[in-house]
Amino acid sequence: MKKRLYAAFIVIIFIFLWYVQITPAGSFINIENIEYGIDNTFKVNELVEAKITLTNSSPNNFKGKLSFERWNIYKNLSGLGGRPEKRRVKVFSFSKEFEIAGNSKKVIILPVYLGVDDSEQYLRVYTSDGRLISSVKIKPKAYYLKDCVGIFSHMAAASDLSYVLKNSGKAANVVVLGSKNFPIRESLLEMFEFIIIHNYKTSNLTAEQYQALKDYVAKGGNLLITLGENYQKNLSVFTDDFLVGSIGKVKTGDIVLKRVSQKDYTQNVAASSNQEDTVLKKIKYVEFDLKNAELINQKHIQRIKYGKGIVLVTSFDPFDNQFTGEEKKKIFEIIIENMNTSFYNPQNFYTVYPANSIFYTAVNVKWPNSTIILILIALYIVFVSFGNYFILRRLNKRHLTWQLILLESIVWTVIIFGVASLYRINQPNVNAVNFIVYNSDGKGYVVDKYYQIFSPFGTDVEIKSIENQKLEPIFLNYDFWTYRDNPTNDFDYTPWNKIAFRGLTGPFIKNIKDQMVYEVDDIPLDVNFNVKDISKITVEINNRSDYKIKNIFVVLYNNYVYIEELKPHSKATKTISNIYGMLVDEIRNRFYNNQRGIIRDFRLIDRETELLSSLIPNDLSNPFLIGHIENYKNDKLNINSEVLKVRSEAVFRKDLSRVTIFKNKRIILPGSVTPNLIKNTFPNVNYITPNKAISFYGKGELELEYDLSGYLDRIEKVLIQMPKQYGRYNVDEFIFNVKTQKWDKITFDKPLALGSHEIEKYFQNNKIRVRIVGKDEKSVTAIPLISAEGGEK
Numbered sequence: 001m002k003k004r005l006y007a008a009f010i011v012i013i014f015i016f017l018w019y020v021q022i023t024p025a026g027s028f029i030n031i032e033n034i035e036y037g038i039d040n041t042f043k044v045n046e047l048v049e050a051k052i053t054l055t056n057s058s059p060n061n062f063k064g065k066l067s068f069e070r071w072n073i074y075k076n077l078s079g080l081g082g083r084p085e086k087r088r089v090k091v092f093s094f095s096k097e098f099e100i101a102g103n104s105k106k107v108i109i110l111p112v113y114l115g116v117d118d119s120e121q122y123l124r125v126y127t128s129d130g131r132l133i134s135s136v137k138i139k140p141k142a143y144y145l146k147d148c149v150g151i152f153s154h155m156a157a158a159s160d161l162s163y164v165l166k167n168s169g170k171a172a173n174v175v176v177l178g179s180k181n182f183p184i185r186e187s188l189l190e191m192f193e194f195i196i197i198h199n200y201k202t203s204n205l206t207a208e209q210y211q212a213l214k215d216y217v218a219k220g221g222n223l224l225i226t227l228g229e230n231y232q233k234n235l236s237v238f239t240d241d242f243l244v245g246s247i248g249k250v251k252t253g254d255i256v257l258k259r260v261s262q263k264d265y266t267q268n269v270a271a272s273s274n275q276e277d278t279v280l281k282k283i284k285y286v287e288f289d290l291k292n293a294e295l296i297n298q299k300h301i302q303r304i305k306y307g308k309g310i311v312l313v314t315s316f317d318p319f320d321n322q323f324t325g326e327e328k329k330k331i332f333e334i335i336i337e338n339m340n341t342s343f344y345n346p347q348n349f350y351t352v353y354p355a356n357s358i359f360y361t362a363v364n365v366k367w368p369n370s371t372i373i374l375i376l377i378a379l380y381i382v383f384v385s386f387g388n389y390f391i392l393r394r395l396n397k398r399h400l401t402w403q404l405i406l407l408e409s410i411v412w413t414v415i416i417f418g419v420a421s422l423y424r425i426n427q428p429n430v431n432a433v434n435f436i437v438y439n440s441d442g443k444g445y446v447v448d449k450y451y452q453i454f455s456p457f458g459t460d461v462e463i464k465s466i467e468n469q470k471l472e473p474i475f476l477n478y479d480f481w482t483y484r485d486n487p488t489n490d491f492d493y494t495p496w497n498k499i500a501f502r503g504l505t506g507p508f509i510k511n512i513k514d515q516m517v518y519e520v521d522d523i524p525l526d527v528n529f530n531v532k533d534i535s536k537i538t539v540e541i542n543n544r545s546d547y548k549i550k551n552i553f554v555v556l557y558n559n560y561v562y563i564e565e566l567k568p569h570s571k572a573t574k575t576i577s578n579i580y581g582m583l584v585d586e587i588r589n590r591f592y593n594n595q596r597g598i599i600r601d602f603r604l605i606d607r608e609t610e611l612l613s614s615l616i617p618n619d620l621s622n623p624f625l626i627g628h629i630e631n632y633k634n635d636k637l638n639i640n641s642e643v644l645k646v647r648s649e650a651v652f653r654k655d656l657s658r659v660t661i662f663k664n665k666r667i668i669l670p671g672s673v674t675p676n677l678i679k680n681t682f683p684n685v686n687y688i689t690p691n692k693a694i695s696f697y698g699k700g701e702l703e704l705e706y707d708l709s710g711y712l713d714r715i716e717k718v719l720i721q722m723p724k725q726y727g728r729y730n731v732d733e734f735i736f737n738v739k740t741q742k743w744d745k746i747t748f749d750k751p752l753a754l755g756s757h758e759i760e761k762y763f764q765n766n767k768i769r770v771r772i773v774g775k776d777e778k779s780v781t782a783i784p785l786i787s788a789e790g791g792e793k
Helices: 002-022 155-167 207-218 228-234 325-337 356-360 371-395 398-425 583-594 602-613 756-762
Strands: 029-036 047-056 062-076 085-100 104-113 120-127 132-138 148-152 173-176 192-197 222-226 245-257 278-290 294-297 301-306 309-314 429-438 444-455 459-464 471-473 491-494 498-504 508-514 518-520 525-533 536-543 549-556 559-566 570-575 624-629 635-639 642-655 659-662 665-668 676-680 684-689 692-697 700-707 715-721 731-737 742-746 752-754 767-774 780-782 785-790
Touching: 029 120, 029 132, 047 062, 047 085, 047 120, 062 104, 085 104, 104 120, 148 155, 155 173, 155 325, 192 207, 207 222, 207 301, 207 309, 222 228, 228 245, 228 278, 245 325, 278 301, 278 325, 371 398, 429 635, 444 459, 471 491, 471 498, 498 508, 525 549, 525 624, 525 659, 536 549, 536 559, 549 583, 549 602, 559 570, 559 583, 583 602, 583 684, 602 624, 715 756, 731 756, 752 756, 767 780
Parallel strands: 085 491, 148 173, 148 192, 192 222, 222 309, 429 642
Antiparallel strands: 029 047, 047 104, 062 085, 062 120, 120 132, 245 278, 294 301, 301 309, 429 444, 444 508, 444 518, 459 498, 459 635, 471 508, 491 498, 525 536, 536 570, 549 559, 549 624, 624 642, 635 642, 659 665, 665 785, 676 700, 684 692, 692 780, 700 767, 715 752, 715 785, 731 742, 731 767
């Protein structure tokens, strides 16, 4: 017995020594340093780039895997003795394989996603065979929640910008950018409210970095390019059609900046602090013309739309040392006002992301083809009926009929379910949802694309990128999902190549996102505003495409046209209807009222509403069209090492011009000129979008200024009208007389028409001011709409 115990002990010692000897150098791999985001600046609820420094203190080379893991903690109250127990569940992981030489360091870049909940997050190192050898728990700090601004320039300009923003009431992390720290993934740029190119040779950017910058703008980002003396450096990378225009000479002269374009009607403004225009004396600027640009401040600030984003170009350097601090503050207030940033928007401003119903309902998701199953069922029916009869008759054992039917039912059921399982597991169904924006220049971009993967049975799903795809999991607002679990829960992600879902239970729908921005051909859809009378407008929509388009909305500020379905190569003409409240609610009510039958499918109503509303722009002064194509171009996706043909749908927006041409006359459409807010003391407001007030009530005063410069060379007729749908009660209305410098009392009971004589009387530098006074708590008013007719611009 002792000999056996000795032998067993020797074997155990031998195995232990052998294990220790073959243990790889990974025992000496340590996570030495972690840097988050760009210059340690990031937002916790967005994708973050982490730079992890690993050290290998062993002389041997090591090959393994670095993994970021997120674990949810659940409290289980049914533990032993009634004591609560914690249950840890891994939600997802991002992994990257690496090699490191002996006695060396290596920096690995890995995306991470840091939330603000009680989840636990780890960086871990594994050996090639999957053994854990190093682990560090990470947790972000609260100060990372600040807004961020990026600037291609030197530190002095970054400090200057930080000071200006702070004095304007908004502190932000200002990050100095360059080719060394600028990421190649546009999803890592989402933390920036805007990016400035000020004093930097942009041709230093790689092709991938430049593409990431353009994609950042297309997805809704803001880019400011300053010219001045540094214009050649700043524009050196823009050699394609991203910016089209002409550059003139560098000049020195005075620049007149219009007063701050305050358009936030949701906040009370007792009196404007910027009543006068600002004159910048003897400033160096560059003459330039940007194609299809909107003139914000004569030609010194020009704006174009690129996808969902904004590109703003200034003729001068806003960081010029001869500007005072107050002048820099005014310049950046104008710049930020004309971007998609939330810096100066009200607290209830929010960014629209696709909501849950989009991810859990898909119009093109169907069960796989069941032809084989139907054939097996038909054979079963034939065999049980005629087959039984001939077999039992041949054997002369008809008394076994019911026993044979029972046996055949069991066997055939096993066969049918076996074939169905094999057939359907290997063929998941995929639907692609494309979000497309067509700018007024006719160029279109797929700014967001989601793939929905459906299977009725449990299975493993592994998706790999093909061609130009930049596949990423979905974790926007991850911590706030209310439906079962996150649409991309339980996955392993290898940036930027592979996403693997393991052990899925069916039925399921899983979603992933393609971060690539694709240019697409125009959908030939013409929109003509027929303005026989400025106060009465009809809209003609001509579908010249081969697509059947459903749920078309043409929005003209607080009016819209709705067409339920427009067949290929067909036309429709509609009279505009009023929007009485929130635009999203108006869209939802349309879908609700259009559904046939007693029982309405609220999932489809919610999905269609959220699809279309996700493309509604923040600025409603530009007319636009949104629509839905259920059968768009075919797509493809690599699933389980097989390239599948994917059906796709498209939700699109077409930006339209604010000025229409009718009988050779140019007409500014009503609502296209958003007035500047001079004064507002009304205590209550109603909204058309979450950050756009449309009507006011209570005792107060409203003073507005309309600026028609940049639209018409010559103003011949003007019409000012009060929207009827919001009510108008117990108010006094005035218009400012520039001749007498007094307020003339008027009334908006009917549209107010101004001819050439009245235009000279009330317009100065193409500007006109309106004042509305609410007499008591029952007073109701809205923002008057202005339209004009005149000569060519």
